[in-house]
Amino acid sequence: MPETAADPTAGPIASARDLVKIYGKGETAVRALDGISVDFGRGDLTAIMGPSGSGKSTLMHCMAGLDTPTSGTVVVDGDDVGRMKQSQLTRLRRTRLGFVFQAFNLIPTLTAEENITLPLDIARRPVDRDWFDTVVDAVGLRDRLDHRPSELSGGQQQRVACARALASRPAVVFADEPTGNLDSRSSGEVLGFLRRSVDELGQSVVMVTHDPTAASYAHRVLFLADGRLVAELADPTSESVLDALRDLGAGRAERDAPPVAVGRRVSR
Amino acid sequence: MTRVALRGIRSHLGRFLLSVLAVLLGVAFVAGTFSLRSMMSSTFSDIVESSLTGDAYLRGSEVAAGAAPMGPGAEVAGDRNRIPLSLVQDVADVDGVETVIPDLTGPAVLVGADGTAVAGGGGAPSFAIGLHPDEPAAIVVQGRAPSGPTEIALESASLRASGLALGDTTTVVVAGALVEVEVVGEVAFGAPVAGATIVFLDVATATTAYAPDGRVATIAVYASEGLDETEVVERLTAALPGGSSVEAATGAALRAETQEQIQSALGFVSTFLLVFAGISLFVGAFIISNTFQMLVRQRQREFAMLRAIGASPRQVFTSILVQAGVVGVLGSVLGVGAGVGLVAALRVVFAQMGMELSGRIPLDGYTVLVSVVTGTVVSLVAAAVPSRRAALTPPVEAMRDDVVVHDRASTLRAALGGVLVAGGLAAVGMAVADRVDERGTVLGLGAAAVVLGVLLLAPTVVPAALGVLAAPAVALLRPLGGLARGNVTRNPKRTASTAGALMIGMALVGAASVLAASTEASTRSIVDEEATADYLLQSATGQVPGGLAQEVADLPGVQRADALHFSVVLVGEDQVLALGVDPAIFGTSLEINVVDGSLDRLAQGELAVQKAEAESRGWVVGDTVDLRGSEGRRTATIGVVVDSRALGVPLILPDEVFTAVVAAPDAAIDSVFVVAAPGTDLETLREDLTAAARPYVVVSVMDAEQFADRIADQVNQILVILYALLGLSIVIAVLGIVNTLALSIAERTREIGLLRAVGLGRTQLASVVTIESVLTAVFGTVLGVVVGAGLASTLPTVFADEGLSVLVVPWTQLGVFLGLAVLVGGVAAVWPAIRAARMDVLEAVSYE
Numbered sequence A: 001m002p003e004t005a006a007d008p009t010a011g012p013i014a015s016a017r018d019l020v021k022i023y024g025k026g027e028t029a030v031r032a033l034d035g036i037s038v039d040f041g042r043g044d045l046t047a048i049m050g051p052s053g054s055g056k057s058t059l060m061h062c063m064a065g066l067d068t069p070t071s072g073t074v075v076v077d078g079d080d081v082g083r084m085k086q087s088q089l090t091r092l093r094r095t096r097l098g099f100v101f102q103a104f105n106l107i108p109t110l111t112a113e114e115n116i117t118l119p120l121d122i123a124r125r126p127v128d129r130d131w132f133d134t135v136v137d138a139v140g141l142r143d144r145l146d147h148r149p150s151e152l153s154g155g156q157q158q159r160v161a162c163a164r165a166l167a168s169r170p171a172v173v174f175a176d177e178p179t180g181n182l183d184s185r186s187s188g189e190v191l192g193f194l195r196r197s198v199d200e201l202g203q204s205v206v207m208v209t210h211d212p213t214a215a216s217y218a219h220r221v222l223f224l225a226d227g228r229l230v231a232e233l234a235d236p237t238s239e240s241v242l243d244a245l246r247d248l249g250a251g252r253a254e255r256d257a258p259p260v261a262v263g264r265r266v267s268r
Numbered sequence B: 001m002t003r004v005a006l007r008g009i010r011s012h013l014g015r016f017l018l019s020v021l022a023v024l025l026g027v028a029f030v031a032g033t034f035s036l037r038s039m040m041s042s043t044f045s046d047i048v049e050s051s052l053t054g055d056a057y058l059r060g061s062e063v064a065a066g067a068a069p070m071g072p073g074a075e076v077a078g079d080r081n082r083i084p085l086s087l088v089q090d091v092a093d094v095d096g097v098e099t100v101i102p103d104l105t106g107p108a109v110l111v112g113a114d115g116t117a118v119a120g121g122g123g124a125p126s127f128a129i130g131l132h133p134d135e136p137a138a139i140v141v142q143g144r145a146p147s148g149p150t151e152i153a154l155e156s157a158s159l160r161a162s163g164l165a166l167g168d169t170t171t172v173v174v175a176g177a178l179v180e181v182e183v184v185g186e187v188a189f190g191a192p193v194a195g196a197t198i199v200f201l202d203v204a205t206a207t208t209a210y211a212p213d214g215r216v217a218t219i220a221v222y223a224s225e226g227l228d229e230t231e232v233v234e235r236l237t238a239a240l241p242g243g244s245s246v247e248a249a250t251g252a253a254l255r256a257e258t259q260e261q262i263q264s265a266l267g268f269v270s271t272f273l274l275v276f277a278g279i280s281l282f283v284g285a286f287i288i289s290n291t292f293q294m295l296v297r298q299r300q301r302e303f304a305m306l307r308a309i310g311a312s313p314r315q316v317f318t319s320i321l322v323q324a325g326v327v328g329v330l331g332s333v334l335g336v337g338a339g340v341g342l343v344a345a346l347r348v349v350f351a352q353m354g355m356e357l358s359g360r361i362p363l364d365g366y367t368v369l370v371s372v373v374t375g376t377v378v379s380l381v382a383a384a385v386p387s388r389r390a391a392l393t394p395p396v397e398a399m400r401d402d403v404v405v406h407d408r409a410s411t412l413r414a415a416l417g418g419v420l421v422a423g424g425l426a427a428v429g430m431a432v433a434d435r436v437d438e439r440g441t442v443l444g445l446g447a448a449a450v451v452l453g454v455l456l457l458a459p460t461v462v463p464a465a466l467g468v469l470a471a472p473a474v475a476l477l478r479p480l481g482g483l484a485r486g487n488v489t490r491n492p493k494r495t496a497s498t499a500g501a502l503m504i505g506m507a508l509v510g511a512a513s514v515l516a517a518s519t520e521a522s523t524r525s526i527v528d529e530e531a532t533a534d535y536l537l538q539s540a541t542g543q544v545p546g547g548l549a550q551e552v553a554d555l556p557g558v559q560r561a562d563a564l565h566f567s568v569v570l571v572g573e574d575q576v577l578a579l580g581v582d583p584a585i586f587g588t589s590l591e592i593n594v595v596d597g598s599l600d601r602l603a604q605g606e607l608a609v610q611k612a613e614a615e616s617r618g619w620v621v622g623d624t625v626d627l628r629g630s631e632g633r634r635t636a637t638i639g640v641v642v643d644s645r646a647l648g649v650p651l652i653l654p655d656e657v658f659t660a661v662v663a664a665p666d667a668a669i670d671s672v673f674v675v676a677a678p679g680t681d682l683e684t685l686r687e688d689l690t691a692a693a694r695p696y697v698v699v700s701v702m703d704a705e706q707f708a709d710r711i712a713d714q715v716n717q718i719l720v721i722l723y724a725l726l727g728l729s730i731v732i733a734v735l736g737i738v739n740t741l742a743l744s745i746a747e748r749t750r751e752i753g754l755l756r757a758v759g760l761g762r763t764q765l766a767s768v769v770t771i772e773s774v775l776t777a778v779f780g781t782v783l784g785v786v787v788g789a790g791l792a793s794t795l796p797t798v799f800a801d802e803g804l805s806v807l808v809v810p811w812t813q814l815g816v817f818l819g820l821a822v823l824v825g826g827v828a829a830v831w832p833a834i835r836a837a838r839m840d841v842l843e844a845v846s847y848e
C-alpha cells in the first residue's frame, strides 16, 4: 500500500479507505474497485492513470459522492461522504466539489458564461469577478463567453467545463479526462491552469488522464489496474510516467492479452 | 425493418404509452360525441316509435302554421290546420278500423310533493294527454285511469320525479287554469321520455282543455290485425267528407316525418358537439405530432445507425410510420372504449338532472369506423413529418454525441401564418366596418383564419413571447427561471404546439366569456330602455297560463295587464314568429323605436315589422302581407317598421289580426306586462301579483332589474354547458403538457444528470420543470384568451342588430383564466417533475 506524502499541517483534502465497488451480482459481478485506500493531498494536483476499465471513473464518482461504494469510506474536506443524505450531497456538490466529466459537460441552453457560473447561481452565491476573470483568461475563452455549447468545439466545451468546476473555488476538483478531447496546445493551457490553480491559489485537483504529458503536470501520479492501486510516482515527468507505464504494462501482459495502450492523445 | 419497428415499440414502451394516451384522448372525444349524438337521437326516436303507434293518422291537409306546443303528438301537426273532432265518428265505422283516438295533448304544469313545479332537466317539456281507454302506448300499471276533471294519472318517471304517491292531492295547471286533482294512477308510457313530465287526464277533461273549439291536430287510427297501412289510408280517404281540408297518412309516413323533424332539431346539437369533437381531435393531433417529433429526435442516433448499416431513407421512414400506425390503431381502439365510458358517465349526470336517456349506449359500426380511422390517420399524418426528417438525416449528423438539435421555426410556416393572420384580420375588419354583405360569415372565416394563422405563427413568437413571460421568473428565481426559459425556448415548435392545444380551448373560453358578458349587458340596456312596465310575469315553462293573465288584469291597482301572445304564422311558405299585442301597449308598457310609419296604425288593424325582417324581405310601410295560420288567413298592411330588441320577434300583430289568424289553442302567452294605476303602492302591487301567481307555481313576478337578471341567468346556464365541454378540451391540453414535459425530460436525461452533478437540488430541479410547465400553459392561455376575447370583441359591432349592442370585456374573468393557467401548469408538472427529481445522477449522466 503506497504511503501518501500529505502536508502534515493540513491533512488530506479527500481520502478513501478500503473502497470496494461491485457492479452486478453473482456470475456477472464486476469488482470495479477492489479495496482502494488513498489520500489526496490538500493543495496537490494528483493524476490517476491506468488502463481502460481499471476503475478510474468509478473511483472519481465514488469520491465525488455521485456513486455509492459497496463498502469502505470516503472523506472529503473532513466530511464522511458515505454518511451524507441526498440534500447534503447536493450541497456538497454545489459548493465544495467541482466535477468535470469525460464528455457532455454543458447545458445546451446556457451560454458559456452562464454554464461557468451555474454552480454559483444554483447556490445563490455571488460571482467573484476577479476569480471569474482569472479562470476565463486561463482557459482562454474570453471571446467565447456569449456562445452556446453547440457553437463551441469539443475542446472549447471541455475548457468551459474546467472553468465551471473551478468557478466556485471548490475544496477539490475531480476531473475525468478533462483534456481527453483537446489538442496539445489547449490541453497544455488547461493543465497549466489547473497546476497554477493548485500552486498559486491553493486549489486541490484530482484528474484522470491517459496522457503521460498531462500526467507530468501533476504533483503525483497514481496508477490503477483492475480496481487496485498498483503504483505511485511523485513529481513525474513524461518520461518517468512512460517508464512506469511500460513496467506496469509488461507485468500486466503476462496475465492479460494485449498491452495497455498508453496514450489516447487526440490531436487534430 | 418491420421487426426493427416493432422491437422499437417494445423497448421504448413508456414513451409509446404516452402517445397512445394522446391518441386515446382525441378519439375518446370523437367517439363520445358520435355516440352521445346517436344516443340522443335514438332516445327521441324511441319516444316517437312508442308514442306514434297508430296505423294511420288524420291530419289537416293545408300546411298552415301554429306554434307547436309541447308534446310528441302535437309536434306532428304543428304546421297544419286543425281538424274537427267529429271526424272520429266519421271514420270509426270504416271497415277494418278498430280504434280511433284523437290527439288531446297540450301544455300542463304539475305541482310536486314539495310544492314546486315538476320539471325535467334541459328544458324538457311538461304536458298533459287525454288518456283514451284504448290508447295502446299507455298501460295503467298501478291504480286506475283518471275519470272526471279532478283526477289525474302520472307517467311512471314523472310520478317518481314528483315525489307524489297515489291518493295524494295536488295542483295542475291545464289550459291556463288551476285545478285541484287527486293522483289516481300510474301509467307506463313507452320508452324513456327524456325528462318530460306527463300528466294523464280523462278524455272529456282533455277535450275541454285542448280542443275547446272541437278541433284537434291529429286523429290516430288503429286498424284490425293484418291490415296493411296503405290499405287503411285508402279506406279512410274514401270515407272522409269532401272538401274538408283533412287528409289521411300512414303511421309509417308520420313517424318518418316526425323523426326527420327531430333529427333536424337535434342537428344544431349535433353540429355543436361535432365542432367540439373536431376541436378535441385537432388538439389531440398536436399532442400526437409532438410526441412523435420527440420520439424521433430521441432515437435519431438509432436511425442514423440503421442508415449507416445500409437502411434506405424509405425504410427508416416506413419503420417509423409502422410504429405510428400501431400507436394510432391501439390508441383509437382504446379511445372508442374511453368515449363510451365518457358517454356512460354523462348519462348518469343527465339522469341526475332528471333527463333520462335511452338505456343502451349505441355503438354502431359507423362510430367505431370513423373514430378508429380518424385516430389512425391523424397519427400517421402527425408522424409523417418528423419521420421524413429522421429518414433524411445524414448518418454522421445523428452520430454526434450532442443530440440536442436546435429546431428553428420554419420560414414558410411563419410566412403562411403571417398571411393568414393578416388576411383574417382584414376580413374581420371588413365585417366590423360593414363593408361586406355577409358580415357574420366573413367574420367567422376571418376569425378562423386568425386562429389558424396564430397557431402557425406561434413557433416564431415563442422565443420573444416566452422571454417576456419568463422575465419575472428569470429575475426572481436565479438560475432556475433562466434554465426553464432555456428549456421552453430551445424548441419553439414543440412549445408552440404544446401551448397550441391549450390555446384553442382558451380562445373559445375567452370568446364565450366576452360574448356572455356582452349579451348580459346588452339585455340589461334593452330592458332599461324599452320595458317601461312596472312588473313583468313570465313562466318557467315559457307559457303564462291564460287564467292568471285574466286574474292579474282584474287585480286592484293594475292599470294595464298586457298579455303578449305568440305563435308561428306563415308568410308565403315561410314560418315566421309573430306576437299578438293590444296596440295600446306601446307608450304604456313598452317603448320601442319607430323606424318608419306610426305605431298608431296598429289600432287600424295594420301590422308592425322589425327593421331587419323588413330589410331582408324588402318590405316598406304600405305593403301588404298575406298571413296564414291554424285559424285562417288574413291580408294585412304594414303600418310601421320598428326596431325593438325587447320584442325580438319579426312580426307584431294587433290582437284583432292575431286571433283571426292563429287558433286559440296554438297561441301561447309569452309574458304579461303589468302597469300600476297612478298612486298605487308598487310593493303592495308586487305582493298581490305574487299571491296571484303563487298557485301557478311556474310563474314569477319580476321588475325590470329581475327580468334582466333572469335573462343573464339563462345566458350563464348555456355558458356552464359550454365551459364543461371546453373543460374537456383543456383536460386534453393539460395531458398534452404532461406528455411533452415527460418526453422532453427523458430527452434531457444527461443534461439533468449534469445539473444534479453540479449541485442542483431535487426541489430545484422540480421547480425548473414546474416553471417550464407554467410558462407553456400561460403562453397558451395568453395567446388563446387574447385571440378569443379579441375576436369576440368585434361581435357587438357586427351583431348590433341582433340585440348585441354593448361590448363588455370581463377582465376579472379573463384574469381568472390566467390564474387558472398557472394552476394548470403546476398540476401538469407534478408527475414529470417527480420523475425528473427521482433520476439517479450517475445513471442520468451516462444515459445514452
Ligand SMILES: Nc1ncnc2c1ncn2[C@@H]1O[C@H](COP(=O)(O)OP(=O)(O)OP(=O)(O)O)[C@@H](O)[C@H]1O
Pocket: A023, A024, A030, A031, A032, A050, A051, A052, A053, A054, A055, A056, A057, A058, A059
Ligand atoms: N454501471 C456499470 N455497471 C456495470 N459495470 C460497470 C458500470 N460502470 C463501470 N462498470 C465496470 O467497472 C469497471 C471500471 O469501469 P470505469 O468506468 O471505472 O473504468 P475507467 O478506468 O474509467 O475506464 P476508461 O479509461 O475507459 O474510462 C469496468 O470493467 C466497467 O465495465
Ligand SMILES: [Mg+2]
Pocket: A056, A057, A058, A102, A176
Ligand atoms: Mg473512465
